[in-house]
């Protein structure tokens with residue numbers, strides 16, 4: 001038990017981009033520097049420092065107007081900074097800092113507006129000509145490794161490990177075809193390699209890049225690594241350790257040997273009803289009793305009988321796709337059952353509105369029926385040539401790092 005408890009680790013890796021970062025604690029909010037520090041390129045010891053946030057109803061004009069900056073008119077200031085800063089973009093709850101002169105005039109010398117943690121604008125009133133400029137704080141990228149054994153639900157475990165909710169949902173999406181995250185069990189192992197952005201080396205600014213991961217699921221280690229294939233549109237896709245995509249492809253047809261007897265169409269003459277109506281499926285004619293297979297893995301969402309559909313089965317593959325199979329002579333699965341691609345779920349028949357034995361194959365995308373033959377679904381072609389060589393080279397050190405978490 002003690003051993004198990006020790007396994008859940010959160011470690012900032014030793015090969016961090018910046019040596020100092022190993023000791024720096026993770027701070028997930030913007031920290032206002034103390035007045036004896038320096039920031040924005042100014043030594044706070046040289047000024048009276050006032051830090052505040054924009055209040056509702058404040059404008060750049062109203063904030064500046066209240067300051068003792070001599071006889072300069074707000075209008076004149078707005079005009080002179082307009083090339084750098086549109087004063088209308090000042091928003092409530094954003095931070096600003098005022099640096100006042102230390103002498104008895106306490107005059108505003110520098111005004112700094114921070115629209116976000118990364119960027120800031122400086123308005124320097126010290127010279128007769130106002131100087132305004134925008135700056136971006138330096139970003140440090142740090143590698144992070146988390147992993148161990150699931151101690152509760154996945155989200156609880158990731159949360160305890162300090163993983164961004166955004167990263168957790170990205171991970172769920174990447175594995176949506178391969179892992180049912182609700183079925184992960186206590187004791188299943190996982191590992192995630194990613195990088196984080198830090199502003200000024202100390203302020204957490206979000207996840208930079210997911211580099212690789214694995215989840216143990218039903219006794220199998222499922223790896224995922226990002227890669228942009230040469231000649232692709234530049235989109236990052238995730239692949240397993242052999243370069244196979246993590247997406248589950250649809251089989252072209254739900255029956256092995258068949259011919260298409262009727263295509264998806266907005267308007268066709270219905271052979272039984274003798275009238276024109278939409279046909280939102282593809283019909284494959286085959287002898288009664290021919291096995292019908294699910295074209296992708298998933299969970300049986302519905303089974304049943306209606307006068308039109310006859311005996312039918314609907315399978316949900318993920319949050320986007322479902323498929324439906326009609327006119328069966330026999331249903332071989334039940335609702336809630338998990339089915340794998342190619343599994344026989346029923347037999348061809350002519351129940352419901354049908355002139356002869358066939359399966360009407362219906363394809364649902366985001367709840368809408370679409371033509372399966374026209375869908376631009378990902379191709380199952382394995383990675384080859386240069387792509388594969390480069391990919392395997394890329395993942396080699398990442399996989400080694402992940403395996404070392406797994407072996408703890």
Ligand SMILES: [Zn+2]
Pocket residue numbers: 262279281282283359360361
């Ligand atoms: Zn049909």
